[in-house]
Amino acid sequence: MRVALFATCLGDTLFPDAIQATALLLSRLGQDVVFPEAQTCCGQMHVNTGYQREALPLVENHAACFADESIDAVVVPSGSCAGSIRHQHEIVAERFGRPGLRDQVVRSRAKTYELAEFLVDVLGVVDVGATFPHRVTYHPTCHSLRMLRVGDKPLRLLRAVREIDLVELPEADQCCGFGGTFALKNADTSTAMLSDKLRNVGATDAEYCTAGDSSCLMHIGGGLSRLQTGVGTKHLAEILATTERTIAPKQGALA
Amino acid sequence: MSGTFLGMPTAPPRGTGNIRGSEPFPAAARTELGNAQLRRNVGKATRTIRDKRIAVTGELPDWEELRSAGAAIKRDVLSRLPDLLEQFEQAVTARGGTVHWARDAAEANAIVTRLVRGTGSDEVLKVKSMATQEIGLNEHLADEGITAIETDLAELIVQLGADRPSHILVPAIHRNRAEIREIFLRAMPGVDPDLDDDPAHLADASRRFLRDRFMRARVAISGANFGVADTGTLSVVESEGNGRMCLTMPETLITVMGLEKLIPSYADLEVFLQLLPRSSTGERMNPYTSMWTGVTPGDGPGEFHLVLLDNGRTATLADEVGREALHCIRCSACLNVCPVYERTGGHAYGSTYPGPIGAVLTPQLAGMDTGSGDPNGSLPYASSLCGACFDACPVKIDIPSLLVELRHQHVEQAGFDAEQALMKAASAAMASAGRWTAAQRAAQLGRLLGRGGRIRALPPPGSAWTSARDLPVPPKRTFRQWWDSAEGRAAIERARREGGAR
Ligand code: SF4
Numbered sequence: 001m002r003v004a005l006f007a008t009c010l011g012d013t014l015f016p017d018a019i020q021a022t023a024l025l026l027s028r029l030g031q032d033v034v035f036p037e038a039q040t041c042c043g044q045m046h047v048n049t050g051y052q053r054e055a056l057p058l059v060e061n062h063a064a065c066f067a068d069e070s071i072d073a074v075v076v077p078s079g080s081c082a083g084s085i086r087h088q089h090e091i092v093a094e095r096f097g098r099p100g101l102r103d104q105v106v107r108s109r110a111k112t113y114e115l116a117e118f119l120v121d122v123l124g125v126v127d128v129g130a131t132f133p134h135r136v137t138y139h140p141t142c143h144s145l146r147m148l149r150v151g152d153k154p155l156r157l158l159r160a161v162r163e164i165d166l167v168e169l170p171e172a173d174q175c176c177g178f179g180g181t182f183a184l185k186n187a188d189t190s191t192a193m194l195s196d197k198l199r200n201v202g203a204t205d206a207e208y209c210t211a212g213d214s215s216c217l218m219h220i221g222g223g224l225s226r227l228q229t230g231v232g233t234k235h236l237a238e239i240l241a242t243t244e245r246t247i248a249p250k251q252g253a254l255a
Numbered sequence: 256m257s258g259t260f261l262g263m264p265t266a267p268p269r270g271t272g273n274i275r276g277s278e279p280f281p282a283a284a285r286t287e288l289g290n291a292q293l294r295r296n297v298g299k300a301t302r303t304i305r306d307k308r309i310a311v312t313g314e315l316p317d318w319e320e321l322r323s324a325g326a327a328i329k330r331d332v333l334s335r336l337p338d339l340l341e342q343f344e345q346a347v348t349a350r351g352g353t354v355h356w357a358r359d360a361a362e363a364n365a366i367v368t369r370l371v372r373g374t375g376s377d378e379v380l381k382v383k384s385m386a387t388q389e390i391g392l393n394e395h396l397a398d399e400g401i402t403a404i405e406t407d408l409a410e411l412i413v414q415l416g417a418d419r420p421s422h423i424l425v426p427a428i429h430r431n432r433a434e435i436r437e438i439f440l441r442a443m444p445g446v447d448p449d450l451d452d453d454p455a456h457l458a459d460a461s462r463r464f465l466r467d468r469f470m471r472a473r474v475a476i477s478g479a480n481f482g483v484a485d486t487g488t489l490s491v492v493e494s495e496g497n498g499r500m501c502l503t504m505p506e507t508l509i510t511v512m513g514l515e516k517l518i519p520s521y522a523d524l525e526v527f528l529q530l531l532p533r534s535s536t537g538e539r540m541n542p543y544t545s546m547w548t549g550v551t552p553g554d555g556p557g558e559f560h561l562v563l564l565d566n567g568r569t570a571t572l573a574d575e576v577g578r579e580a581l582h583c584i585r586c587s588a589c590l591n592v593c594p595v596y597e598r599t600g601g602h603a604y605g606s607t608y609p610g611p612i613g614a615v616l617t618p619q620l621a622g623m624d625t626g627s628g629d630p631n632g633s634l635p636y637a638s639s640l641c642g643a644c645f646d647a648c649p650v651k652i653d654i655p656s657l658l659v660e661l662r663h664q665h666v667e668q669a670g671f672d673a674e675q676a677l678m679k680a681a682s683a684a685m686a687s688a689g690r691w692t693a694a695q696r697a698a699q700l701g702r703l704l705g706r707g708g709r710i711r712a713l714p715p716p717g718s719a720w721t722s723a724r725d726l727p728v729p730p731k732r733t734f735r736q737w738w739d740s741a742e743g744r745a746a747i748e749r750a751r752r753e754g755g756a757r
Contacts, residue, residue, distance in 0.1 A: 023750075024747065025750075057683075187722055
């Protein structure tokens with residue numbers, strides 16, 4: 001299958017390891033991975049902050065990039081960006097778009113999948129051949145959980161990882177307090193939510209907290225780092241892309 | 256609001272009353288977040304109700320269908336509200352009730368005051384009601400020399416404590432029993448000075464206090480959970496039975512009902528009487544459901560007045576997207592699951608309607624007056640958009656989408672400011688890959704700010720982030736630089752071969 005990778009603006013710029021891991025994982029699973037160079041951002045930050053007008057050029061650019069018929073599927077290693085593409089692009093296109101944009105948006109949306117969805121629903125794999133000898137806890141992220149309804153797909157993928165010690169996160173379905181610009185506009189409330197999440201992560205004694213969204217991990221990881229907990233964060237893709245070969249020489253060999 | 260009629264069609268008026276705070280949400284929230292006792296009280300209570308709700312909604316095999324049915328009935332009501340209201344008015348009148356229409360808080364208060372005055376009484380009993388809180392009826396009556404006594408226990412605690420309610424269903428959720436005991440000792444006339452904080456004893460004290468009032472009351476004022484259009488029946492759903500005393504004992508009953516509380520037919524009650532108690536208190540059925548239709552000689556109040564309140568509802572209905580908020584049956588499930596409400600409590604929202612639904616409903620009813628720094632303009636942002644409210648809502652109101660829509664409306668109405676400039680710049684930078692990669696290179700300059708792979712302090716507005724969290728230093732290479740590199744190509748090639756070998 002010809003699979004286009006949508007790196008997301010945040011992943012491309014700040015968390016390339018997660019996107020590299022996605023590209024390597026999909027390649028290893030036999031997919032023909034392509035990266036449409038014209039891609040930038042899905043516009044989620046703009047829409048969620050109220051700037052639908054400003055999101056329009058981003059939605060246009062995204063749709064033009066991925067509606068292409070030569071692409072069989074678009075994979076996004078981010079629950080919130082996949083959610084935005086699925087639920088918000090059409091709203092923006094209908095409200096402000098030129099005629100025809102809506103159709104383009106609908107076409108791109110129909111083949112867009114969040115990573116765990118793509119692996120389990122489209123490729124039909126649960127065991128991706130990963131090995132990760134660490135204690136890990138999984139945070140489901142609100143948009144994966146409630147906007148995309150990925151359910152336990154990420155957990156099924158993680159359970160199939162060799163040598164992993166997967167521990168349940170208490171109050172897992174509680175929001176970490178990120179919420180995009182919410183973390184800036186309501187910094188005090190966001191921090192109060194984050195501190196409860198950090199306490200719960202701490203209670204698991206995990207070495208890594210994982211999730212399907214770099215943005216939530218940036219928030220949780222930023223808190224873990226500030227408190228100098230020594231607990232790390234890793235995107236789900238990074239764990240799934242780790243094989244015995246990649247572990248052996250040294251940590252971070254993916255970079 | 257003055258009602259100067261200019262003979263031209265005008266936009267429906269916005270609501271007035273207790274649906275506007277005095278400071279923006281982030282500032283009010285900061286104060287409340289500093290109150291550790293409040294956070295413990297609210298956190299504990301919401302968690303308890305949350306768990307109970309999940310247990311009892313899980314029992315019903317057709318819960319999802321019930322939710323869909325509730326949403327469908329509400330959608331139907333809103334699509335033909337004027338007709339249904341007329342039908343309702345006729346039915347109430349035909350059964351001996353009198354219907355009054357109130358455009359806003361001032362009109363509703365004036366109507367109720369006039370009706371109470373007409374009875375010659377200067378004391379009224381109240382059944383807990385959101386609508387009368389919304390219009391500030393108690394304060395208005397007090398100014399007019401009429402004493403209103405709340406009969407719902409939690410509402411009475413709030414009233415005696417000279418406090419504001421902080422939850423739709425449990426107005427005193429922010430108080431624990433030690434605090435309640437103190438309030439009773441301080442403000443309840445005739446209370447036993449040896450009262451302890453045993454919940455049964457506290458309830459008993461309030462019962463003694465209220466019994467007296469029930470026996471002598473001549474007028475009561477209630478809200479309504481439902482108004483049935485085809486029969487003119489009103490319904491109040493409650494837990495304590497005090498409401499029923501108010502609805503049956505006095506000679507005159509005045510009900511203030513928001514326009515949107517209407518349902519088409521008696522049979523529709525079946526859906527809502529299942530949805531409401533399970534969603535609100537986590538009970539299979541509420542202990543008391545009262546229904547009355549007009550007046551019945553020799554049984555119950557001899558006079559019945561219904562005040563139908565607009566107060567911004569017609570304006571909300573005019574918004575094709577936002578009108579969904581009028582589906583709300585005030586069960587408070589969305590408050591109990593909201594991580595923001597759980598931390599800040601209800602007062603931070605500055606309105607009779609707190610929590611997720613308040614963040615949508617308040618600015619819709621009262622407007623956001625965006626140019627003026629109106630606190631209501633901050634409410635649509637008082638959410639991380641986690642979506643828990645949507646999942647909990649028994650009538651499937653998509654609150655997160657409504658919040659996003661209101662943010663859009665807020666930005667469209669607001670004047671030019673620094674945030675808009677930033678968003679426009681970001682949009683321009685991301686509209687094409689060429690400009691975007693240039694911006695990424697600029698971001699990589701951020702590497703200079705960090706030490707040990709972490710940025711610990713940023714200037715505003717980034718300081719709001721670094722107040723509590725580090726930021727990763729931008730990596731040396733973006734993903735697309737890696738993808739375009741010989742190393743990236745080789746790694747992908749290797750992964751392909753590895754996969755083929757599996
Ligand atoms: S919005 Fe839904 S969950 Fe919230 S109070 Fe209204 S009916 Fe209940």
